Amino acid sequence: MTKYLHARFFAILVGVLFLGTTLQAEEEDWLENYYKNPTPERFVEQMKDWAADGTLDNEMAKPAVIAFISQVLRQNRKEIEPWYAALSGLSPSQMQVLHTAMLFSRTSEADRIMRKAFGKKYDEQKVDTKKILEMPLDKQNTIDMLWGFFYATGSEQAVGRVILGFSFLDAPDDPGGVDIPQGYLPLYKSLPIVAFNSLLANAERHPRVVEILEKLHEEGDLSAREKEGVYDVLSEIDPKGYPPVDRENDKA
Secondary structure (H helix, E strand, O other): OHHHOOHHHHHHHHOOOOOOOOOOHHHHHHHHOHHHOOOHHHHHHHHHHHHHHOHHHOOOOHHHHHHHHHHHHHHOHHHHHHHHHHOOOOOHHHHHHHHHHHHHHOOHHHHHHHHHHHOHHHHHHHHHOOOHHHOOOOOOOHHHHHHHHHHHHOOHHHHHHHHHHHHHHHOOOOOOOOOOOOOOOOHHHHHHHHHHHHHHHHHOOOHHHHHHHHHHHHHOOOOHHHHHHHHHHHHHHOOOOOOOOOHHHHOO
16 A cells, blocks of 8 residues: 555545535535436536536536536436526536537437537547547546546446556656656656545445445456555455555565
């Protein structure tokens, strides 16, 4: 665990999770636990509340909120058109959040609305936009989007993508052929720490995350680094079942 730093301390510094600071308690509970008991009938009301309290304008909240909305839309395709009409009063910047979520929803229903509004530019944007579960981890906001995806779906794949962050533990500080400023570390060098802390923070609140971690640790096709990282998260959650390992001294 030592190579990830102290989990609870660094989680605050990394700021991976926006929940708890940018959302009111009831709204946080609805978004973060949506996958347990989907209530799409609250969607329009919730979007209006987020518009009123500033959540849709909060840059830190946007990535996870966009990903979350995209999957709620995907799960409720027939509602996309009436929901869109009901939310037409949002400000332009708030509508941009909805439009981006519609893009990521990968639905024909959203496509029709977006093509009518933006024409060929939308199709060009769609070609250039990867699916959430295919986005590069070393791009800013990807981890947040994966958790937003998870909150809407409970997806094992989303958690698996976060776990992939452990594979960057051995990545070079200075990749060949790239001009890296002195003293600067590429974003991907922080991925193991971000993965560890975001998995731990969510595992502490979501039995579903623990269930996925245990399954993937036992049965998943994980690399050695990924398996170590998952074990270390589980060790923080259940030190009796997963006794802590001092990996630094193990390899000394």
